[in-house]
Amino acid sequence: MKQDEGKSIVLIGFMGVGKTTAGERAARKSNRVFVDIDLEIEKKFTLPVNEIFKKHGEQAFRSIEKQLIEEHCHQSGHVLSLGGGAFMNSDTRNTCLQHTVVIFLDITWGAWLNRYKQLIDTRPLLQQKSLQEVEQLFLERRQVYAHHHGKIMMDDLSPDEAANKIIELASSKKGAVQKVSKN
Ligand SMILES: Nc1ncnc2c1ncn2[C@@H]1O[C@H](COP(=O)(O)OP(=O)(O)O)[C@@H](O)[C@H]1O
Numbered sequence: 001m002k003q004d005e006g007k008s009i010v011l012i013g014f015m016g017v018g019k020t021t022a023g024e025r026a027a028r029k030s031n032r033v034f035v036d037i038d039l040e041i042e043k044k045f046t047l048p049v050n051e052i053f054k055k056h057g058e059q060a061f062r063s064i065e066k067q068l069i070e071e072h073c074h075q076s077g078h079v080l081s082l083g084g085g086a087f088m089n090s091d092t093r094n095t096c097l098q099h100t101v102v103i104f105l106d107i108t109w110g111a112w113l114n115r116y117k118q119l120i121d122t123r124p125l126l127q128q129k130s131l132q133e134v135e136q137l138f139l140e141r142r143q144v145y146a147h148h149h150g151k152i153m154m155d156d157l158s159p160d161e162a163a164n165k166i167i168e169l170a171s172s173k174k175g176a177v178q179k180v181s182k183n
């Protein structure tokens, strides 16, 4: 990687927190290339995520997801929005933490609940679960998202405000991240 281009920024967090929306804006504002991993998976299967889960199963989705993140993590100067489940894979997690600046977009359960209805049609994992089970998943995953280089609380942020914070936080973390990657 050319040092002056900088590491890519990887956005993690629970489904619906705003990784795709804020990531696209952060990339545009900072002249970086934006990659949404879900969109790349959809292009590979030529199907929406929901249909991939139905026709090919979650395992097939996770396998391509892992492969695509691995490829994109080694590019410099990009903004990558991951799907909310991608970081549960320990290989993916370690690759991202080693080669990119990982930013956790966090949200409280109460604020997330306001988005639930607008998410359910397009997020297969929400369709199979009661609200209580979704909350359990939210809490479990939050512990895994705790492995990050920086965190932004999204409750009261517009997509543009979140994008500005992502750019600011990523540039402030550059030194610390370079130190980690040398080990
Ligand atoms: N900062 C925000 N404030 C309010 N709603 C948002 C915000 N960011 C995204 N949304 C809305 O929440 C939904 C999920 O956003 P999305 O970017 O797809 O999240 P993710 O990629 O984390 O699943 C979309 O309907 C989007 O319009």
Ligand SMILES: O=C(O)C1=C[C@@H](OP(=O)(O)O)[C@@H](O)[C@H](O)C1
Binding pocket: 013, 014, 015, 016, 019, 020, 038, 049, 082, 083, 084, 085, 086, 122, 123, 124, 125
């Ligand atoms: O949390 C998950 O396991 C998933 C999150 C989704 O992405 P978003 O986090 O962008 O909604 C998408 O990858 C798929 O529906 C599975």
Ligand SMILES: [Mg+2]
Binding pocket: 019, 020, 021, 036, 038, 081, 082, 083
């Ligand atoms: Mg997304």
